[in-house]
Amino acid sequence: MNFKHLHYFWVTAKAGGVMRAGEQLHTTPQTLSGQIKLLEDWLGRKLFRKSGRQLELTEDGRLALGYADQIFTLGAEMETALREARGGQRVLDFRVGVADSVAKSVAYRLLEPALNLAEPVRLICSEGKFPDLLAQLALHRLDLVIADEPMSRRISVKAFNHPLGSTAMSFFCASQLKPLLKGEFPACLNDMPMLIQGASASVRQQLEGWLTRHQIHPRVIGEFDDGALMTAFGREGRGVFMAPSVLEAETVAQFGVDVIGRTDELVEEFFAVSVERRISHPCVLAITDAARGQLFSA
Numbered sequence: 001m002n003f004k005h006l007h008y009f010w011v012t013a014k015a016g017g018v019m020r021a022g023e024q025l026h027t028t029p030q031t032l033s034g035q036i037k038l039l040e041d042w043l044g045r046k047l048f049r050k051s052g053r054q055l056e057l058t059e060d061g062r063l064a065l066g067y068a069d070q071i072f073t074l075g076a077e078m079e080t081a082l083r084e085a086r087g088g089q090r091v092l093d094f095r096v097g098v099a100d101s102v103a104k105s106v107a108y109r110l111l112e113p114a115l116n117l118a119e120p121v122r123l124i125c126s127e128g129k130f131p132d133l134l135a136q137l138a139l140h141r142l143d144l145v146i147a148d149e150p151m152s153r154r155i156s157v158k159a160f161n162h163p164l165g166s167t168a169m170s171f172f173c174a175s176q177l178k179p180l181l182k183g184e185f186p187a188c189l190n191d192m193p194m195l196i197q198g199a200s201a202s203v204r205q206q207l208e209g210w211l212t213r214h215q216i217h218p219r220v221i222g223e224f225d226d227g228a229l230m231t232a233f234g235r236e237g238r239g240v241f242m243a244p245s246v247l248e249a250e251t252v253a254q255f256g257v258d259v260i261g262r263t264d265e266l267v268e269e270f271f272a273v274s275v276e277r278r279i280s281h282p283c284v285l286a287i288t289d290a291a292r293g294q295l296f297s298a
Contacts, residue, residue: 099129169244
């Protein structure tokens with residue numbers, strides 16, 4: 001493929017036509033049209049069609065534009081990475097995906113060690129659904145995925161699970177709710193307003209089973225995929241909520257809530273998923289060592 005032709009197509013698609021693209025590229029519309037025609041001939045697909053006086057992308061054109069976006073964005077990042085140096089050291093890019101079911105506080109505690117390396121690190125962090133992040137990992141657009149569940153063997157991605165640790169779960173409430181608690185934990189949760197994790201969280205199914213076993217019937221008033229948002233509602237006294245016990249002291253100090261009980265019948269596990277069977281990436285090594293040796297060591 002002639003990437004100059006692809007670049008001309010990309011700029012034209014972004015600019016919305018050959019006139020504007022020609023101004024940006026300092027070339028004539030006729031030259032642009034000819035170069036794009038060569039690309040279309042090579043691909044055997046029409047990338048543009050006329051709509052009045054305008055050009056619009058075909059379905060094939062939209063597909064090609066998506067790939068061109070990635071190609072030229074990566075090219076710009078490569079140029080930046082090679083040019084950028086701090087104190088004579090090259091900056092290490094670390095691309096990590098965090099499953100949206102992982103609590104933000106846990107994600108921070110897990111990722112923080114990567115920024116404490118001797119060499120400069122630029123953390124490029126994205127959040128999303130676990131399967132979507134695994135797809136990005138398979139395409140080597142991510143170095144690591146952090147999740148609260150291991151990658152299933154049924155998923156056809158060549159990657160490896162690295163257990164980071166596990167934590168029991170604690171229950172919290174704002175001070176204005178404490179007078180409403182009746183009896184000892186966990187029976188005191190009966191009839192209490194409760195905020196719970198969304199259906200995608202690994203601990204959600206455990207919670208439902210645990211409530212059934214203990215014959216506890218809270219009033220679930222909110223379900224949240226975003227743990228930070230759930231905690232914000234809990235801080236304002238909207239309901240009892242659950243969070244990892246490993247962050248118990250931090251949750252109490254940061255949000256001014258009280259611990260009303262904890263149970264090791266509910267366990268949240270965390271995994272690092274990478275394409276490496278034996279971890280060699282320095283940032284991933286720092287994360288796994290710190291998680292196993294400090295964060296979850298208790």
